[in-house]
Amino acid sequence: MSYELKVGIRYLFSRKGDFLISMITAISVIGVAVGVTALLVVLSVVTGFEKEFRDKILGNHSHLLVFESGRRRMQGYAKLLKPIGDVPGVKAVSPYAYEEVLLRGKSGRTTGVVLYGIEPDGIGKVTSLGEDMLVGEPAALRTSDDIPGIIVGAEIANHSLFLLPGDSVDVVAPQGELSPFGMGPKIRRFRVVGIFKSGLYEYDSRTAYVDLKQAQRFFALGDSVSGLQVSLHNPNDAFEIADNAKSKLGSQYVVRTWMEINRDLFSAFKLEKTVFFIVMTMIILVAAFNIIGTLVVVVTEKNREIAILKAIGARRRSISRIFMVTGLTIGTVGTCIGLALAYLLIVLLRDYIQFPLNSNVYQLDKVPATLNPLDFAVVALAAITISFLSTLYPSLKASRLQPSEGLRYE
Numbered sequence: 001m002s003y004e005l006k007v008g009i010r011y012l013f014s015r016k017g018d019f020l021i022s023m024i025t026a027i028s029v030i031g032v033a034v035g036v037t038a039l040l041v042v043l044s045v046v047t048g049f050e051k052e053f054r055d056k057i058l059g060n061h062s063h064l065l066v067f068e069s070g071r072r073r074m075q076g077y078a079k080l081l082k083p084i085g086d087v088p089g090v091k092a093v094s095p096y097a098y099e100e101v102l103l104r105g106k107s108g109r110t111t112g113v114v115l116y117g118i119e120p121d122g123i124g125k126v127t128s129l130g131e132d133m134l135v136g137e138p139a140a141l142r143t144s145d146d147i148p149g150i151i152v153g154a155e156i157a158n159h160s161l162f163l164l165p166g167d168s169v170d171v172v173a174p175q176g177e178l179s180p181f182g183m184g185p186k187i188r189r190f191r192v193v194g195i196f197k198s199g200l201y202e203y204d205s206r207t208a209y210v211d212l213k214q215a216q217r218f219f220a221l222g223d224s225v226s227g228l229q230v231s232l233h234n235p236n237d238a239f240e241i242a243d244n245a246k247s248k249l250g251s252q253y254v255v256r257t258w259m260e261i262n263r264d265l266f267s268a269f270k271l272e273k274t275v276f277f278i279v280m281t282m283i284i285l286v287a288a289f290n291i292i293g294t295l296v297v298v299v300t301e302k303n304r305e306i307a308i309l310k311a312i313g314a315r316r317r318s319i320s321r322i323f324m325v326t327g328l329t330i331g332t333v334g335t336c337i338g339l340a341l342a343y344l345l346i347v348l349l350r351d352y353i354q355f356p357l358n359s360n361v362y363q364l365d366k367v368p369a370t371l372n373p374l375d376f377a378v379v380a381l382a383a384i385t386i387s388f389l390s391t392l393y394p395s396l397k398a399s400r401l402q403p404s405e406g407l408r409y410e
Contacts, residue, residue: 031287036338048368117215136194331387
């Protein structure tokens with residue numbers, strides 16, 4: 001061990017008459033630890049929100065949407081299934097139709113939803129609907145009963161219309177229907193054959209599914225659909241695969257990625273994470289001022305020792321290194337303690353402590369937390385860098401001390 005390192009570490013420990021220095025050092029270590037812990041816990045929660053929303057969005061919507069430019073209907077969609085399916089990276093393709101409608105339950109209550117027409121056999125390949133089912137399964141939409149089946153979200157069933165499996169529900173379409181009494185609303189009765197819960201309030205309270213053929217008949221689409229849902233092996237390759245699909249299909253068709261559709265949401269998460277990082281880093285900066293104060297006190301208390309070291313030949317650089325070691329040790333120990341505490345709190349928050357949330361406001365029913373090694377690395381690097389910068393002024397002050405000044409009254 002070099003003498004700079006040995007002396008620098010020794011200055012951290014209390015000797016007789018140096019209790020004040022040890023107490024200030026402990027406060028500095030605690031300050032860095034608290035700052036690192038708070039920053040990592042906040043970042044883990046923001047990352048958890050982002051991950052949960054990402055997973056739920058990818059589960060309820062496909063990775064790519066293909067539709068015809070300038071039209072609400074896509075004619076001859078069957079001829080596009082193979083070309084899109086042959087694009088490298090594409091996992092599955094499924095047609096869909098959708099329209100905003102009103103649902104009216106047996107109690108007379110109504111709620112507005114987006115009604116999707118899907119292929120029950122193919123929807124599980126492009127979304128996670130099959131995994132999100134609480135009651136029933138998508139295949140139940142193809143019933144031989146006179147009343148076609150419908151799958152509704154858990155919020156619709158439990159809180160809006162109070163529906164149970166087997167109950168009937170009226171679907172009211174915005175398009176009018178000609179009757180002997182003139183134009184009137186188009187109404188059709190469906191039977192609840194399934195209830196799903198995605199975990200996002202927005203989807204669970206405003207989404208329902210019927211068989212694609214029933215939707216085409218009800219919306220008077222004929223053989224056309226609204227578009228195609230495409231799932232990918234790797235959602236992060238969405239832009240590249242979308243470009244390949246566009247080149248195959250031509251300018252007549254539009255291909256949108258899940259990132260483009262939800263751009264505002266994920267941009268908000270990115271901005272929020274950046275702002276939290278900057279704000280919470282201020283806590284570490286406060287701890288850095290404690291380190292500066294600690295080193296200034298140490299330099300003042302150790303004037304005689306510094307003078308003796310310089311008198312026997314120690315260089316300015318060596319004196320600076322002694323106090324840099326002292327400050328970096330405070331920062332490193334505080335950072336290590338903060339990392340350990342943050343890891344413990346994040347695991348507790350993720351696996352054991354479930355803080356409930358209002359799903360109407362936050363879309364999720366509990367506070368999420370995610371361990372991200374990159375966040376730990378960035379925060380540790382930032383904390384140690386700030387700790388190092390805080391040693392520069394006291395180290396420079398110590399190196400400039402003249403031996404005659406330190407030994408004048410000895």
